[in-house]
Amino acid sequence: MNDSLTIRRLTGSDPALKACLPDLARLRIQVFRDFPYLYDGTVEYEETYLETYTRCPESIVVLVLNGERAVGATTGLPLDAETAEFQQPFLDAGHDPGRIFYCAESVLLPEYRGRGVYPRFFAEREGHARALGRFDLCTFCCVQRADNHPLRPADYVPLDRIWSKFGYVKHPELTTTYDWKDVNETQASPKPMVFWLKSLREAT
Structure with a gap:
C-alpha cells in the first residue's frame, strides 16, 4: 500500500468507533452512488445503519487515511449480528450464521484506487475473523444488475475475477434482496444480491 496512506483499525468494543461513523457514512454515500449500486443515500439512514457496528463487539471497521482525512474504509461483523435479509439464505x-463472518462494504475514493488498498481490505477482515477463532467461512454479497442496465457505464468491468483471485467462490444458490433507493428512482425498491464464500480453514 502507498506510503502516504495509513490504516486505522477499530472494533465494536472501541469507544472511538462512534466518532468515526460520520466518515464511513460520507464514504458510503459517495462511493455507492456509482454503478453498480447507484445508491441514493441519506445521512439519516446511514446513522441508523452504522450503529450496528457499535452494538457488536466483534465488528471491525478499517479506515484508510490520507493525513487526517478518511479516503476509504472496509467493515465486517459476524453474520449472526446482521439483519434477517442476510442471514436467511x-x-x-x-x-x-454463528460460524460465518460477513464482510460488508469496501469503499475507496476513485483517486486512491490502484495503490494496493483493496487487497489490504480483504486481508484485514479475514485476519480479524481468524483471530476471533469461531468462524469457518467469510462471505460478502454484491448487487446483480442487468447487462443492459441504462446506467451501466460502457467501460464497467465487474470485480468477479478479482474476488476469485482472492479465493472467493460465487454461490448463485445463496441470494437475497435488500431495499434501497437508486439515483434514478423515486422510492426504494428490492435489489437482488448474490453471496460469495471463502473458507477460513484453508492454508494461508
Missing part, C-alpha cells in the same frame, strides 16, 4: 441452506 444461509439458514435455508443449512449453514450456521
Whole structure:
C-alpha cells in the first residue's frame, strides 16, 4: 500500500468507533452512488445503519487515511449480528450464521484506487475473523444488475475475477434482496444480491 496512506483499525468494543461513523457514512454515500449500486443515500439512514457496528463487539471497521482525512474504509461483523435479509439464505441452506463472518462494504475514493488498498481490505477482515477463532467461512454479497442496465457505464468491468483471485467462490444458490433507493428512482425498491464464500480453514 502507498506510503502516504495509513490504516486505522477499530472494533465494536472501541469507544472511538462512534466518532468515526460520520466518515464511513460520507464514504458510503459517495462511493455507492456509482454503478453498480447507484445508491441514493441519506445521512439519516446511514446513522441508523452504522450503529450496528457499535452494538457488536466483534465488528471491525478499517479506515484508510490520507493525513487526517478518511479516503476509504472496509467493515465486517459476524453474520449472526446482521439483519434477517442476510442471514436467511444461509439458514435455508443449512449453514450456521454463528460460524460465518460477513464482510460488508469496501469503499475507496476513485483517486486512491490502484495503490494496493483493496487487497489490504480483504486481508484485514479475514485476519480479524481468524483471530476471533469461531468462524469457518467469510462471505460478502454484491448487487446483480442487468447487462443492459441504462446506467451501466460502457467501460464497467465487474470485480468477479478479482474476488476469485482472492479465493472467493460465487454461490448463485445463496441470494437475497435488500431495499434501497437508486439515483434514478423515486422510492426504494428490492435489489437482488448474490453471496460469495471463502473458507477460513484453508492454508494461508
